[in-house]
Structures are given as C-alpha cells and as structure tokens.
Amino acid sequence: MSRLDSFIRRMQAQRSCLNHAAELVRELPGHVLEFGLGNGRTYDHLRGLLPERNIYVFDRQINAHPDCVPPGDRMFLGDFQETLPQAVAQLGATAVLLHADCGTGDDAANRVLADALTPSFVKLAKSGAVLIADRAINAGEFEPLPLPADVSAGRYFMYRRV
Amino acid sequence: MSRLDSFIRRMQAQRSCLNHAAELVRELPGHVLEFGLGNGRTYDHLRGLLPERNIYVFDRQINAHPDCVPPGDRMFLGDFQETLPQAVAQLGATAVLLHADCGTGDDAANRVLADALTPSFVKLAKSGAVLIADRAINAGEFEPLPLPADVSAGRYFMYRRV
Ligand SMILES: C[S@@+](CC[C@H](N)C(=O)[O-])C[C@H]1O[C@@H](n2cnc3c(N)ncnc32)[C@H](O)[C@@H]1O
Ligand code: NI
Ligand code: NI
Structure with missing residues (x-):
C-alpha cells in the first residue's frame, strides 16, 4: 500500500467517522469543537453536516482555504495548551461533538499532545458527547464506540463521553 | 459537496490516472518524471507501480516524508523554469510517463505555470508517452486520452504524446 493509498483511506475513515x-449527536443539543483547523477540510465538512450548530475551532494559526475560515468569535487562536483551558472556562461541558485531528508527522509528539489535551476534552464534553480522534484517547470518561463498517480498527477513533 | 469530499475525489482521480x-506505458521503455514532489505521496505510488523505472522528480524544495525522498541523482531541485530546461538537455525525449501536479491554491497562477511548462513537457516526452496533469495541457503534440471510468471530466487530465 502506497502512502497515497493510505492517505486516501485515512481521509475516508475521517469522513465516515x-x-x-x-448522526449520533443529531438529537443532543450542544456545540461542536474542532481541534486542528489545518486547511479547513473537516471544518467545512462538519458545518455542512451540522449547519445549525456553533462550531468552535482551535489552532495555532489560520492556514485554511479562505472559504473555510471560521468567524473570529468561534476561533480559539494559539497553542492548544493555552486555548483549551480558556475554552473550558468559557464554554464548560457544552460540547456534543469533539474532533481532534491535531497530528503532525511526529508520532511520539502526537501521543504526548493527545495525552496532554485529554483532561480538557473530558471537561469540555457533555455527557453523551461523541469524541473522534486521529489517535487513541485514554480516559475512563471516554468509552470506545464501534467504528463505522468501512473504517479499520486503529485508523481513526471514536468515543462516547459517559 | 464539502472540501473534504472534493479532496477525497481528487486524490482518487489522481490515483486512478x-x-x-x-498500464499504458508498461511495454514502453523510458523514464518517469514527477513534477512536484510535495510530501511524496504520488512519488511513492509511482515507484510502487513501476519499480524498475528511473523516476526523476522536480521540486523547488524537499518537503517529503523521509521515506519518500528520491535519490539525489534523480532529483531536479529548484524552480521548474530552471530545472526543466536542464532536464531537457540531460534527458532529451526519454520520458514515457509524466505527472504534473504543480498546483497551488491560485488557479490563475496555475494556468500560467502549466502553459509555461508545456513546451518542456513536449520536449521531454517520447512518442507514445502518457502525460497526466492536474489541469488541461494545451499543445497539439498531446492528444487527450479517455479518463478511467471512475474519474469525472475536468477532475484530472490525461494525454498521449503523438
Ligand atoms: C492535521 S492538521 C488538521 C487538518 C484539518 N482537520 C483538515 O481537515 O484540514 C493539524 C493542525 O493542528 C494544529 N496544531 C498542532 N499542534 C498544535 C498545538 N499544540 N496548538 C495549536 N495548534 C496545533 C496545526 O497547526 C495544524 O493546523
Ligand atoms: Ni513515517
Ligand atoms: Ni478556492
């Protein structure tokens, strides 16, 4: 499998999740949180799926396609380690869908980052919220959810906040 | 269709092409030219498809995944406008597969670049060579080829060097 193949599978897994x-949160009122704007592809997809929700976006910088830049009052700009505590203070446990796609090329650093952010994810997620992540999240408050049928185990991760 | 959807379709179209x-060049001896290394995903795919060929790669800089960096003697490093004439001088019309994925976010600039590079593509392509590009190529020497069944018209482009 080439890197092109595995990249396509990863994007498809992300979209399926x-x-x-x-669908899982359609009846559950609350906000959407997107950790990692990047070029705004998953942000664009999320706002199409849930057009009536507030989507708060976190990133160090805005590098997105001009059409995919969130409104300024929904953007937490800066390092996650600083903006997540701000979001906890501002929003509390009001999120029903959290998507963490914060990865860079460095697997070890990604693991450390995910573990550092997990306590904030716990505080931001309302009971019943769904967390999707590009890597495993280790917290008793997040129970693994079955993946969509077309997503292989380990390619993407889904949890339900107890 | 979200930008995530259209990105996935573009990657799939690229892979299908x-x-x-x-397959079209399997029996035709000659080199492969990759214009735009980027993170090396299509380079990795090409070397898997045609492991016995020399693949020459052109880019301004090396930003690829460490596993996807071509050998130094197959890399033309610098602006296309300088490296393509060098390649014409060094290789002549010896390429049987040319892949031009040089696009940035700017459509008008991409059009200008494609037109500026086309005369070099003509000189580098052996008769019977296949040119794949992320935009239309306008030259009488390149006749449009039918696209694979799963690729919509205008999503990617294929030509045969007369
Ligand atoms: C893989 S990209 C996100 C891609 C995005 N989901 C998309 O579909 O386009 C990861 C993003 O996380 C951001 N990021 C990584 N570590 C960060 C940190 N510690 N603080 C803030 N942003 C960070 C990067 O700037 C990058 O834009
Ligand atoms: Ni790697
Ligand atoms: Ni655009």
Missing part, C-alpha cells in the same frame, strides 16, 4: 458522529 | 497510465 464525522458522518456517523453527526 | 496514475494506475491507468502505468
């Missing part, structure tokens, strides 16, 4: 999560 | 082109 976002689509599935949107 | 590369796969199809590799």
Whole structure:
C-alpha cells in the first residue's frame, strides 16, 4: 500500500467517522469543537453536516482555504495548551461533538499532545458527547464506540463521553 | 459537496490516472518524471507501480516524508523554469510517463505555470508517452486520452504524446 493509498483511506475513515458522529449527536443539543483547523477540510465538512450548530475551532494559526475560515468569535487562536483551558472556562461541558485531528508527522509528539489535551476534552464534553480522534484517547470518561463498517480498527477513533 | 469530499475525489482521480497510465506505458521503455514532489505521496505510488523505472522528480524544495525522498541523482531541485530546461538537455525525449501536479491554491497562477511548462513537457516526452496533469495541457503534440471510468471530466487530465 502506497502512502497515497493510505492517505486516501485515512481521509475516508475521517469522513465516515464525522458522518456517523453527526448522526449520533443529531438529537443532543450542544456545540461542536474542532481541534486542528489545518486547511479547513473537516471544518467545512462538519458545518455542512451540522449547519445549525456553533462550531468552535482551535489552532495555532489560520492556514485554511479562505472559504473555510471560521468567524473570529468561534476561533480559539494559539497553542492548544493555552486555548483549551480558556475554552473550558468559557464554554464548560457544552460540547456534543469533539474532533481532534491535531497530528503532525511526529508520532511520539502526537501521543504526548493527545495525552496532554485529554483532561480538557473530558471537561469540555457533555455527557453523551461523541469524541473522534486521529489517535487513541485514554480516559475512563471516554468509552470506545464501534467504528463505522468501512473504517479499520486503529485508523481513526471514536468515543462516547459517559 | 464539502472540501473534504472534493479532496477525497481528487486524490482518487489522481490515483486512478496514475494506475491507468502505468498500464499504458508498461511495454514502453523510458523514464518517469514527477513534477512536484510535495510530501511524496504520488512519488511513492509511482515507484510502487513501476519499480524498475528511473523516476526523476522536480521540486523547488524537499518537503517529503523521509521515506519518500528520491535519490539525489534523480532529483531536479529548484524552480521548474530552471530545472526543466536542464532536464531537457540531460534527458532529451526519454520520458514515457509524466505527472504534473504543480498546483497551488491560485488557479490563475496555475494556468500560467502549466502553459509555461508545456513546451518542456513536449520536449521531454517520447512518442507514445502518457502525460497526466492536474489541469488541461494545451499543445497539439498531446492528444487527450479517455479518463478511467471512475474519474469525472475536468477532475484530472490525461494525454498521449503523438
Ligand atoms: C492535521 S492538521 C488538521 C487538518 C484539518 N482537520 C483538515 O481537515 O484540514 C493539524 C493542525 O493542528 C494544529 N496544531 C498542532 N499542534 C498544535 C498545538 N499544540 N496548538 C495549536 N495548534 C496545533 C496545526 O497547526 C495544524 O493546523
Ligand atoms: Ni513515517
Ligand atoms: Ni478556492
């Protein structure tokens, strides 16, 4: 499998998980949180799936396609380690869908980052919220959810906040 | 269709065209030219499809995944406008598969770049060579080829060097 193949599978897995999560939270009022704007592809997909929700977006910088830049009052700009505590203070446990796609090329750093952010994810997620992540999240408050049928184990991760 | 959807379709179209082109040139001896290394995903795919070929790669800089960096003697590093004439001088019309994925976010600039590079593509392509590109190529020497069944018109482009 080439890197092109595995990249396509990863994007498809990401999309399937976002689509599935949107169905799971459709009846549950609350916000959407996107950790990692990047070029705004998954943000654009999420706002199409859940057009009536507030989507708060976190990133160090805005590098997105001009059409995919969130409104300024929904953007937490800066390092996650600083903006997540701000969001906890501002929003509390009001999120029903959280998507963490914060990865860079460095697997070890990604693991450390995910573990550092997990306590904030716990505080931001309302009971019943769905968390989707590009890597495993280790917290008793997040119970693994079955993945959509077309997503292989380990390619993307889904949890339900107890 | 979200930007995530259209991105996935573009990657799939690119892969289908590369796969199809590799079959078309399988019996035709010659080199492969990759214009735009980027993170090396299509380079990795091409070397899997055609492991026995020399693949020459052109980019301004090396930003690829460490596993996807071509050998130094197959890399033309610098602005296309300088490296393509060098390649014409060094290689002549010896390429049987050319993949031009040079696009940035700017459509008008991409059009200008494609037109500026086309005369070099003509000189580098052996008769019978297949050119795949992320935008239309306008030259009488390149006749449009039918796209693979799963690729919509205008999503990717394929030509045969007369
Ligand atoms: C893989 S990209 C996100 C891609 C996005 N989901 C998309 O579909 O386009 C990861 C993003 O996380 C951001 N990021 C990584 N570590 C960060 C940190 N510690 N603080 C803030 N942003 C960070 C990067 O700037 C990058 O834009
Ligand atoms: Ni790697
Ligand atoms: Ni655009």
